[in-house]
Amino acid sequence: MMGFSVTLSHIIMVIASVCLASAFSAYAFYTGNVVQSELMQNISDAKRMANLQLEIVYATVDNSTAPAHFAIYAKNVGNLPFKDFAYLDVYVGEYCQAQLYSYNATAEAGSGQFTIADANGDGVWEPRETVTIRAYPSSILNGTIFEAKIVPSKGIGSSYLFPAPVS
Numbered sequence: 728m729m730g731f732s733v734t735l736s737h738i739i740m741v742i743a744s745v746c747l748a749s750a751f752s753a754y755a756f757y758t759g760n761v762v763q764s765e766l767m768q769n770i771s772d773a774k775r776m777a778n779l780q781l782e783i784v785y786a787t788v789d790n791s792t793a794p795a796h797f798a799i800y801a802k803n804v805g806n807l808p809f810k811d812f813a814y815l816d817v818y819v820g821e822y823c824q825a826q827l828y829s830y831n832a833t834a835e836a837g838s839g840q841f842t843i844a845d846a847n848g849d850g851v852w853e854p855r856e857t858v859t860i861r862a863y864p865s866s867i868l869n870g871t872i873f874e875a876k877i878v879p880s881k882g883i884g885s886s887y888l889f890p891a892p893v894s
């Protein structure tokens with residue numbers, strides 16, 4: 728009888744060991760899939776950010792309005808179009824004192840806002856297309872060196888330094 732109980736105990740221990748090993752391997756497999764999924768999502772996000780890239784090619788002070796405003800010419804050098812201009816941060820102003828401007832399609836001189844006009848007028852900033860951003864400060868511009876920076880909500884932005892126009 729003693730031999731039967733030892734054999735039964737060994738069988739129970741083997742079954743318990745197999746169950747534990749199965750549970751552990753299932754958990755390890757699940758954790759591996761979660762890590763792989765997160766890694767793939769991070770790679771996808773990084774790829775998307777690299778595919779949306781905006782570059783300032785020129786900026787100046789435009790004296791055609793009172794007060795004068797900033798004219799920024801920027802190109803979409805990425806592979807994705809950009810159309811939700813409300814999620815574009817535009818900073819312009821005297822060097823180390825640039826102000827944030829918010830988007831308004833009907834912004835006017837002195838409003839403290841900016842407008843965007845794309846080359847073909849369809850309201851979408853396509854890859855390889857250059858836009859004109861007009862930032863209208865709420866006060867008279869002073870300074871000798873200005874800076875402009877554009878930052879999309881997701882993607883790669885650009886900054887640019889430029890002198891005040893010669894009077």
